[in-house]
Amino acid sequence: MADVTLMKTPAETALAQAYESAKTTLPGSVESRAEAFERFTRNGLPHRRVEEFKYTDLRALLREAAPFAGTPSADEARTALQNAKALSGVEALQVPFVNGHFVRDAVDFHGLPEGVEIVPLREALASGHDWLDRLSPVEWARQNPVYQLNTAFMADGVMLRVTEPVDTPIHLRFVTAGASAVATATRVLVLVEEGASVTLLESHESPDGANHQPNDVVEMIAGDRTKVRHIRLNAEGDRALALSTLAAKVGAEAEFFSINVVAGAAVSRHQVFALLAGENTNARVNGATMIKGGQHADSTLVVEHAAPHCESRELFKTAIDGDSTGVFQGKIIVPHHAQKTDGRMMSAAILLSEGGTMNNKPELEIFADDVQCGHGATCGQLDEDLLFYLMARGLPRKEAESLMVQAFLGEAIEFVEDQDLHDVLVGVVEDWLRARA
Amino acid sequence: MLEIKNLVVQIEDKRILNGVNLTVNNGEVAAIMGPNGSGKSTLSYVIAGKEDYEVLDGEILLDGANLLEMEPDQRAAAGIFLAFQYPLEIPGVASMTFLKAALNAQRKARGEDELTTPDFIKRVNAAATQLEIPKDMLKRALNVGFSGGEKKRMEILQMALLQPSFCILDETDSGLDIDALRVVSEGVNALRSPDRSFLVITHYQRLLNHIVPDTVHVMHGGRIVRSGGKDLALELEANGYADYRESEAA
Numbered sequence: 001m002a003d004v005t006l007m008k009t010p011a012e013t014a015l016a017q018a019y020e021s022a023k024t025t026l027p028g029s030v031e032s033r034a035e036a037f038e039r040f041t042r043n044g045l046p047h048r049r050v051e052e053f054k055y056t057d058l059r060a061l062l063r064e065a066a067p068f069a070g071t072p073s074a075d076e077a078r079t080a081l082q083n084a085k086a087l088s089g090v091e092a093l094q095v096p097f098v099n100g101h102f103v104r105d106a107v108d109f110h111g112l113p114e115g116v117e118i119v120p121l122r123e124a125l126a127s128g129h130d131w132l133d134r135l136s137p138v139e140w141a142r143q144n145p146v147y148q149l150n151t152a153f154m155a156d157g158v159m160l161r162v163t164e165p166v167d168t169p170i171h172l173r174f175v176t177a178g179a180s181a182v183a184t185a186t187r188v189l190v191l192v193e194e195g196a197s198v199t200l201l202e203s204h205e206s207p208d209g210a211n212h213q214p215n216d217v218v219e220m221i222a223g224d225r226t227k228v229r230h231i232r233l234n235a236e237g238d239r240a241l242a243l244s245t246l247a248a249k250v251g252a253e254a255e256f257f258s259i260n261v262v263a264g265a266a267v268s269r270h271q272v273f274a275l276l277a278g279e280n281t282n283a284r285v286n287g288a289t290m291i292k293g294g295q296h297a298d299s300t301l302v303v304e305h306a307a308p309h310c311e312s313r314e315l316f317k318t319a320i321d322g323d324s325t326g327v328f329q330g331k332i333i334v335p336h337h338a339q340k341t342d343g344r345m346m347s348a349a350i351l352l353s354e355g356g357t358m359n360n361k362p363e364l365e366i367f368a369d370d371v372q373c374g375h376g377a378t379c380g381q382l383d384e385d386l387l388f389y390l391m392a393r394g395l396p397r398k399e400a401e402s403l404m405v406q407a408f409l410g411e412a413i414e415f416v417e418d419q420d421l422h423d424v425l426v427g428v429v430e431d432w433l434r435a436r437a
Numbered sequence: 438m439l440e441i442k443n444l445v446v447q448i449e450d451k452r453i454l455n456g457v458n459l460t461v462n463n464g465e466v467a468a469i470m471g472p473n474g475s476g477k478s479t480l481s482y483v484i485a486g487k488e489d490y491e492v493l494d495g496e497i498l499l500d501g502a503n504l505l506e507m508e509p510d511q512r513a514a515a516g517i518f519l520a521f522q523y524p525l526e527i528p529g530v531a532s533m534t535f536l537k538a539a540l541n542a543q544r545k546a547r548g549e550d551e552l553t554t555p556d557f558i559k560r561v562n563a564a565a566t567q568l569e570i571p572k573d574m575l576k577r578a579l580n581v582g583f584s585g586g587e588k589k590r591m592e593i594l595q596m597a598l599l600q601p602s603f604c605i606l607d608e609t610d611s612g613l614d615i616d617a618l619r620v621v622s623e624g625v626n627a628l629r630s631p632d633r634s635f636l637v638i639t640h641y642q643r644l645l646n647h648i649v650p651d652t653v654h655v656m657h658g659g660r661i662v663r664s665g666g667k668d669l670a671l672e673l674e675a676n677g678y679a680d681y682r683e684s685e686a687a
Contacts (some may be wrong), residue, residue: 384488389525390535392485393595394513394543403538407529407578 012044014065019152022068026155028125028132036151039143046145055327055359056269056298058146062241066213068153069099069182077103080177086203086235090424092171099176100184100214101156115164115196121157121187131159135189137221140273140302141247147271150217150245153185161191162198165227169199169421174216176204176240181211190220194251197227199418204244205264206237215243224251224278228258231421233428236264238293245271252278252307257415261425262289262297263432269298269327276303276310287316288412288425290405290432291324298327305334305341308368314345317412319405320356321436331363334371341371349379350408352401352436402433438462439484439603439634444495446476446483446659453479455659456495461603461652464631468645468670469638471656472678477638478522480656481607484636485519486512499603513539514546516602520592520609527579532591535579536561540598564597568624585612586621593624604628605636610644622647642674657681 008016019037023030045062046053072080077098084096093113096103102120112118119129141147160170172188192198206212214236222228228250236242242265250256260270272285287299303312318326328347349358360377382404390400409429416422439461446454453476461467471477483490484497486509497504504512527535541551552560565575568590580588589609596604606625610618625635625648637648645653645667653669654661655678662681663669 386525386527388487388509389521389527390539391509392513392517392519392521393535393539394510394546394599395539396510396542396546397508399538399542400510403530403535404527407527410529 009045009059011062011065015149016041018065018068022153026153027122028128033152036148040145040148040152043145052300052329055329056267056296061267061296062213066181066183066211068155069101069176069184071101072098072177074105076177077101077105080175081106081173084173084175084205086173086205086233087171087201087424090169090171090201090420092169092201094171094173095158095160096173096175097157097186099178099182100186102158113166113168115162115166116170117161117163119159121159121189122155124159129159131161131189131191134191134221135187135219136247137219137249138247138273138275140275140304141219141245144245144271144273146215146243146269147217147245147247150185150187150215154187154217155185157187157189159189159191161193162196163193164195165197169201171201171203172218174202174204174214176206176210176212176214179207179210181213183213184215186214186216188218190218192220192222192226192228194223195225196223199229199231201421202230202232203235204233204242205235206240208237209239210237212237212240213243214240217245217247219245219247220249222248222250222254222256225253226251227255229416230258231416231425232258232260232270233425234260234262234264234268234270235428236268238264238266240265240268242268244269245273247273249275249277250281250283252280254278254281256281257284259286259288259412259416260299261413261428262287262291262299263428265295265297267296269300272301272303274303275306276312277306279307279309281307281310283310283312284415285312285314286412286415287318288409288429289316289318289326290409290429291319291326292321292436293324294322295324296327297324299329300327301330303330303332303343305332305338305343308338309340310338311342312344315412316347317409318347318349318358319352319409320349320358321352323353323355325357325359327359328377329361330375331365332373332375334364334366334368334373336367338368339370341368341373343371343373345375347377348408350405351379351381352405398437402437405433406430438500439636440498442496442498444480444483444497445493446479446490447493448479448490453490453659454483457659457661459654459661461634461636463634465652466629466635466637466648466650468650468653469636469656470640470653470670470673473640475656476659477656478607481519481605481636481638484605485509485517510542511546513599513601514543517605518596518599518601518603519605520589520596520607522607522609522611524580524588524592526581528581530579532575532577532579533561536595536598539595543599560598564594567597567627568594569620570594586614586617589613589617589621590624593621597624597628602632603634603636605638607638608640609637610639610641618644618647642670645670655681
């Protein structure tokens with residue numbers, strides 16, 4: 001019998017070589033990396049015949065795997081951060097990463113807000129820190145090839161612990177700098193201990209014209225009675241292929257709100273794996289995506305109601321211009337015992353041009369018999385009658401369209417209670433609309 | 438002055454207007470009455486610039502300028518205002534945001550400076566008080582969850598703010614109770630001036646007791662079939678439109 005050799009794409013070969021040469025120099029124990037990489041190589045880069053990647057064929061999109069970025073010099077890091085603009089103007093504790101490396105000089109470790117601890121991940125991995133046991137809390141993520149790649153290659157990041165209600169938002173600022181393409185695999189673990197609360201900001205940016213390939217993971221364990229607000233902005237450059245994952249395990253009687261606002265990157269895929277592990281928790285996961293040209297933006301979501309009496313709301317809004325493509329794949333899972341679950345998921349897209357595409361795939365997987373769950377998906381154009389009404393009042397067509405798109409995306413942003421933050425996100429939408437006018 | 442000359446309009450191959458001729462002078466309040474399906478609402482949409490209609494012949498001039506060559510927003514900036522029979526609900530757009538955007542867009546089109554926020558708010562509040570519109574209504578999304586009467590009052594508020602030179606009221610009385618009719622009519626009457634004209638479209642004479650017209654025109658089968666003074670409305674109220682139907686049959 002002949003040996004069966006799996007065909008490997010150049011990108012898969014490059015990743016395998018990169019792993020071979022990096023595995024001995026990356027910090028920490030080799031075992032978990034080896035396991036993740038082994039799981040990844042079993043199937044390789046996911047392609048369109050893999051259901052979860054049907055609309056975002058990574059094997060086709062990732063033709064060449066960029067080399068992993070080295071540690072930037074202090075000067076390079078400083079310059080990159082000086083040029084960083086995303087979510088600036090919001091008062092927050094800055095926790096910056098340049099090319100996947102935590103810039104510890106930019107953090108005043110002695111002046112951290114009460115109840116906040118930060119441990120650099122590289123050192124923690126090297127020294128075998130206690131909190132490492134709490135990495136990878138969500139099985140859905142561990143099964144995911146994008147997450148597996150991050151686990152195999154993660155070189156740096158932070159572990160962040162919040163032990164009481166903290167007012168100052170914490171801003172995880174991811175910057176990929178330089179003109180030549182690099183890959184990053186940053187990992188952030190956030191531990192929100194019982195009764196604590198935190199607002200976590202996350203921004204991702206890189207220069208236009210650079211084919212950077214960030215693959216960043218933020219994961220979180222939020223204990224009972226915690227309150228988490230997570231606001232994420234993708235402001236990547238126009239050539240970036242940006243993969244990202246939010247994995248969260250949330251305890252009882254908690255509030256977990258997350259929104260991802262997407263304006264950047266040539267190709268982006270943001271995955272959310274939320275595990276509601278305690279009763280009476282309230283989760284909201286939203287997305288506001290605005291794309292144009294040939295952009296491709298994928299929002300993939302799994303919310304597992306692993307405990308009874310939880311409520312979740314998912315609202316994803318996508319504005320599609322030019323020849324761009326939007327993807328929404330959302331799944332709510334309710335196991336047998338999770339009675340009295342209340343879950344509602346909605347994805348709505350508007351097509352502002354002839355050439356745009358939206359792929360909507362909402363799913364419910366319900367095994368319990370006493371639940372209220374629903375999902376919906378819509379895709380359409382702006383209502384001509386409404387446009388006429390606005391124009392009859394003097395608004396030129398583009399302005400009328402802008403007002404309606406702003407209202408449309410605004411519904412996903414509305415729940416951000418902090419007025420400054422809300423206004424910054426509205427500003428992102430306004431900038432996008434101005435650029436298309 | 439608005440001049441409509443031999444206006445012929447169809448929608449999806451169906452002829453609606455068959456040569457409308459109408460002149461409304463500055464300061465004049467002209468009423469158009471007529472049975473259902475006579476083309477009254479079509480006329481108002483065509484003046485305001487709705488896309489669905491195909492103009493086969495004729496012209497519409499506002500102070501000599503050809504409206505048919507303009508986009509709806511340009512017509513608005515030129516002075517046209519249509520108070521909709523069914524004002525549309527626009528979720529997510531706060532009424533105040535909308536009012537300010539509309540006002541400033543028109544000012545910009547006319548080469549005027551944008552209004553400052555305090556100046557804008559002062560004007561809105563003055564107009565809202567007169568129309569008995571509570572402030573919290575202005576904070577809500579435009580027309581969303583408004584009652585029929587509230588929507589119509591909001592239309593008149595927009596009219597008061599935008600100060601158009603030619604106002605079209607398309608069945609503004611429909612869906613209004615007596616009190617709301619009074620408030621809306623008073624709002625309209627307060628805007629009457631020597632350089633502002635009105636085209637009031639209605640089925641019933643009732644509205645014309647409150648907004649007293651200078652001229653009354655009867656529309657039927659896509660034409661103006663009779664014109665007269667305000668007494669014509671009373672005559673129609675007494676006799677109905679049957680005369681015109683018979684004349685058509687004959």
